[in-house]
Structure formats: C-alpha cells, structure tokens
Amino acid sequence: MANQLNLSIDRSSPVPLYHQVVQGIESAIHTGLLPPGSRLDNEIDLAAQLNLSRPTMRKAMDELVRSGLLVRKRGVGTQVVSSQVRRPLELSSLFDDLSNNGAKPTTDVLTFSHDEADDATREALNLPQGATVYHFTRLRKVAGKPLALMENWVRDDITPLTEELLGSQGLYSVLRNAGVNFRLATQRIGAVVANEYQATQLDAAPGSALVTMERTAVDDTGRNVETGHHVYRADSYSFEMTLVQR
Template sequence: MSTLDIAIDRSSPVPLYHQVASAFEKAIREGDLLPETKLENEIALAKRYNLSRPTMRQAMDHLVREGLVVRQRGVGTQVVGPQVRRNLKLSSLYNDLQAEGSTPQTTVLGLDVVTSDDFLQEKLGLKSATEVYHVRRLRSVDGRPLALMENWVPLAVAELSIEELERDGLYNILRRSGVDFRMAHQTVGAMVADKDQSSLLDMDPGSALVVMSRTALDGSGSPIEYGHHVYRADRYSFDITLVS
C-alpha cells in the first residue's frame, strides 16, 4: 500500500475532497504514484487525512472519473495512470505519444504478405486480388501495453521490415517512401477483450477495449493503408471538439 502526504487547508474555499483529489492527481501524473500502486481503502484514507468517509469517497470518485484509478472487487483501489488522450485527426499513435512526451515501444507480432480478400479490396480500392502486407504490432508506453494494431498496406506502396517497424511508426515509414497522407475515413467503437487480447494487453478477459478502424488516403484520394486497432479503455480515449 502507498501513502501520500497531503497538506489540507481547511480554511480554503476549495472543497476538501477537491484538495485531496488534486493532490493524488498531481502525484499520479508526475509519476510519484506509479501505475498498479494499491491505495489504502477509503476508511483508512479518511482516518489518515482526518476527513469524513463521504469526503474521501468524493475524492476517489473524482479520480475514477478521470481514469486515474480503478476500483476492483477483491483488489481495492489501484492506480492506472493518466490516459492517453488522442485528438481525432490524421496522425499516428506513435507520433501522438511522442508529442505528449511519452516513449512508445513497438513489438512486431507478425509481418506477412497475404492476398487481399473482398473486404480488403474494398477498403484499399483494389480492383482484384493483390498482395498486401499484414502487419501486427503491440504498442506499449513506458513499458506498459496500450494497443494491439493490425494494418494492411499494398506491396506497391512501400517496403516494410520488422526492424524498421520496431524503430519507428508506420506512418513515418510510409511518408519516407513518398506517401502524402491527406485524409482518412475512421470509425470508433468498443468491445470486450478476448483471451488473446487480454494476455497481450495485460488485462482481465472481458475488460473494455476501444476499437478504431481507419482507411488512410493520399493527396489523390487513393487508399494507402487500412488499420484495425484496439486499445485498453482504461488508458486510452479520443478527444472530440464539436462546433456549431
């Protein structure tokens, strides 16, 4: 169990629960409370900080809503760390993670050449059965699994290798091959993890996953790549800005 020293100002107009929640949030985001750290139960925390149990529960509820901790039956309250928040724009997960200061790591689970079926021919705008790369990767952040990614790229677009895919993001590799990404058709949904997904992503079977499918197009409007990715829902979300 981990403890945290918190200076609570009872004369402040800031609610007590918010002071506590903010202190925990700061410690989690700055790495003082690491992912998988177990916290004391609410009764013990309330006693430690001389607060009422309802106040302590409010603070923990706030951290749960922010995706920083989870409550699990038989385990208690556990730090999961800040979520990766990704804007809906044409960019790669690799570059988005780097932009926010994280260190992405990639394990290539498979790099095969397959013949496109009807589904891939539709997604990639292929007129007939064509050889394409099928890339399967595990993307981790600071050593913790985040996403399982499958991508299909026609052989004519670029030459791919395991070594390069583990060093860099797929979109960076394709750009170096002359691909000019301009737009994409993307859908976002949800599912629960099966046995294989949960094993690779280090989570319980049946846990929530965010699902994203995308067909990326170049400047001429031609499909270049189709991807199907799943992400740990406790560590990943999309940010969407709506305007009228």
C-alpha cells in the same frame, strides 16, 4: 497515507472539503508521489486522518474514480490506475505520437504476408479484382509493456514493405518517406472485451476492456493508402478530442 501525501484541509477556504481532497490526491498522482499501482488507505481511515466525515471522503474518492485516476478492485482496495497514453485525434501514427512525447516505442511484427486482397480489403482500398496488398499484424510496446495490437492492409503500389522495416519504423513514417502525403482518414473508435488471443498478446485478462480503432487513410491524390483495425489496452490508452459548436 494522508500525512504521507501532505494532504491538508483548510476549513476556511471556499473550496469544498471533498474537492480539496481531490486536488491533493490529483497533485500526488501527477507529481509521482503516488505512482501507478499505489494502494490508498480505505475511506474510513483516510477520513479519520483528515478529520472529515466518511460521506465527504467517499464523495472525493468517487470523483477520482470517475475521472479515471483511481480504480476500486475487490479484494485489493483502491489503487492509482496505470498512467495512460493520451493520443490526440488527428491524422498521425501511434509510433509518431509516442516518439514525439518522448517515449521509445518498440514493435514486434507478429505476422506478415503479401497476398491477393480479399473483398473487404479491396472495397476499403478501392482496388481492382486480383490486386495484392501487404497484410501484417504488429504488437506495439512502450517500456516493454504491450500497448496496442495492430492489424493493417496496405496497397503494394507505393513502396516495398518488409518485416524488418515495419519492426524498426512506424508505418506512416515509412509511407511518408516513400512520398505519401496523407490528406484525410475515416476513423471509428469503439470498445470490446479482450478475447483469448488479444489478452495473451496485450498481457491483459480475458474479458478486460480494450479500446478499438478502425481507420482508412487517404493521400492527397485521392488514393486509399491503408486500412487497419487496432485494439489498445483501455487502462493505458485513451483518445483526446476537441469539440466545437457549429
């Protein structure tokens, strides 16, 4: 495996030996030489191939696991993790982010209704008693692989929504085309373990990790336009953010 990856160790380099291994395997993953799901030789064999000590090789592999590039699975060994969709933390939709990055997302509309809002939805969207909303659940896929299970509630005084429309376009694109100028959103990101329904829809194992996102978006007139609860496969999805000192 080490020879196949063209890993070489320069013992005269000031770069620590374990980090040279990390750099070599990172490069192989990013260039596609090690595609997602690839299995690596065990640490003893890799250490022997590179003439390194086992502790040095273990340190390198530990670093790659911590960085999310490799995963250790009992009975399987060490594998390259599935490539992730990395989404910046900004006021945009998943559909737009995927499309802008060259992906071709597809959407299955699982449920769709136009009903009176419950108390939680009226509070989230600041609606009066008796107001009605669109309520729907969608499954977003990339290359045929399930990525996100999304449940949303949208006020119905902006534009008519249909299953066909939501199946062909992103929600924010539909609302922007109807004249909505998004201004801000409150958002909460967390994690859960998949229940039976989520696991089935996302083609994941029950109990596997999911990333969660709850958001309520506001337009430039101060209207709470939509609110949603989304879950994403943690092995395929992450949020990126930039932190600044204040």
